[in-house]
Amino acid sequence: MFLLLPTGSSRVSIMRWAAVLIVAGLCGVSLGQYDEDEDLAWLQYYMRQSRLSSYNYMPYYEDENTPYVYSYLPAPDAEAGPGPEPQESPSRECPQECDCPPNFSAAMYCDTRNLRYLPFVPSRMKYVYFQNNQITSVQEGAFDNATELEWLALHNNQITSEKMGKRVFAKLKNLERLYMNNNNLTKMPGPLPRSLRELHLSYNQISKVPSNALEGLENLTALYLSHNQIFEMGASLKGLKSLILADLSYNHLRKVPDGLPIALEQLYLEYNHINAIPDDYFRVSPKLLYVRMSHNSLTNQGLSTNTFNSSSILELDLSYNRLQKIPRVSTNLENLYLQGNQINEFSISSFCTVVDVMNYSRLQVLRLDGNEIKRNAVPPDAPLCLRRATIIEI
Template sequence: MKAGAGLFSALALFLLMEAVFTQRPRPRKPTRRPATVKKPSVPRPAVPIQPEPQEPTDFPPPILGPPSVFHDCPRECLCTPDYPNSLNCENRNIRAVPVIPFRTHYLYLQNNYISEVTAEPFVNATEVRWVNLANNRIHRIDNQVFEKIPALLYLYAHRNQLKEVPSGLPASLEQLRLSRNHISKIPAGAFKNMGNLTLLDLYHNQLSDSDLARGTFKDLKNLVQLNLAHNTLKKMPDGVPSGLIQLFLDRNRIDDIPKDYFKDFTHLAFVRLNYNQLSDKGVPKAVFNISTLLDLQLSHNQLTSVPLFSSHLEHLHLNHNDINSINGTLICPYSLQALGDLSDFSLGPRLRYLRLDGNHLNPPIPLDVILCFRHLRSIVF
């Protein structure tokens, strides 16, 4: 009986151990990854070198407008039914003048990047009266351009890069604005037969005395305003039309005025000679004693005395010179006794504005100045 019980216990122990051993995880054999086969390297195709852009990269792209009711309107311009005779192409970033429709009277091309003006776009533009090319980069205007627009009245080409006055200008022209260019040459006959021109603006260029021949302005019979300020002139220009009303010569190097320079002028009312090199030696005593003169500007020069002037002068600018005294008796167009006898003060000197600051003068204003110029309303002293 005991032997059977022991046999049973041994059998049970054997089964229990087998169950424990069967629950242990069997170790797995390490698996090897297949060796990577290296593919032979294939050379990458070379990237082709891109050519440099033809147009300057600092120019923004042209601005194209919406389709217009006018079939002939260039896309880079604006054409409105309210102004059917106007072609508005300003501020459009364009590089060349577009084809101008026949109906155009007013052509606005300012504030763009145009470098030259050729004749082709103007083939049908025979009715144009007004052309504004200001603030571009124009260095050349073909002579044939103006053959296409024979009735042109106003040509504005200021703020460009022109080196000479364009040739072949139409005889119909009334205003020519060429300021702020690089003009150092006026071709012979540039203003030939231009008897209708009233305004010629050559301000801020590079013109010298040798560039203004005596006959340069001889055909400009109706010229009213001549602006030669901010050039390199040392002398007063020759051959200026006698009917001129406004002569502007500021910011040159003029140091001498011939004593009879103004004697043939019949309507001269405004003379500006600010920022020159005028001294008493270069200004004859009575050179400005002109009955038509209303406004005389001589500021920023080297004058030590007040020049004589007529009783009709209304504005006198003498600021920033070397004047150290002023004698009202000497500069008064009338004697003080004669003025005292006048019952009508309106017949006396008409000077209303006098500027003397920036000199070597000390207040008070001399009494004889006050007694002479009784219409003075403003004195800057």
């Protein structure tokens, strides 16, 4: 018996019909047992059931920017209610100069594209990246539409202070990280949002940090101001209650900032022109761990007896200064760098006030190379005091 399927039948229908024939053969059923009308009725019923049980997932391509848009058709007996108002696809809300990944809809990447201006920032954005361009200005209101911004990367551009809006960051109440390093700024930007946690302003041309420049930033934990031309800091750090790291290296400071934050752990002041430190200067920061003041103009006359005798400091770098004696340090200090000074004597009292079995220094690394001290100047009780030391260079 030969069955002629309709000319419009799909390959799937043919395969299903073949399966039916095989099953019928296995069950010993002959289609010849039924008359022609019953055959046709049964076949039509089977084809209808097959169509009802199949799903159509054919994607509809609207354009290249909207890769998959599936259409939905309501059931014939369903009453179609008012649908949502047409909304612009997230992909359409991205400036053509930038990329907005569908799987990270709150981020906009506009970096390294030779841009000379700031594109429009959609309101849904939280992370925007404009680094490595040739942007020269940040106009007033540039981010007024995107008030939910948390990260703003503007580093490695040519932005000047004269071409920055005075209140360009005022509405960014959730901003946590601001990157403006490697630009042409001559002044501190501001006012800055109180939500800020990290401020990156290294490699600019800032010459002064007014006392109110960082006012209200009680959440700030990291401040990067290295490689500028700063000659005065005033008391700008004093109110930063959460500040953990302050990098002020490679500037023109002649004195240390007035008043350190209580939470400070890392202070970098290397490559400045500092020649003195007030007495008990570091004691106001009981959590201070790392102090780097190499390549300054420190002398023993500019230091008090207990300037560095702070129990919290673990690493102290005073290399390449003008010291003639080893300053007194805490027995808890672990790393002391004094190379490149003018030290001419080894004073064990700088490390241990009492030398015995129970009292000794925790110092592990001591560098005295590049000084005027002689190897035979090391006192005989030095090994007892410095019993933890693994590296001593003279």
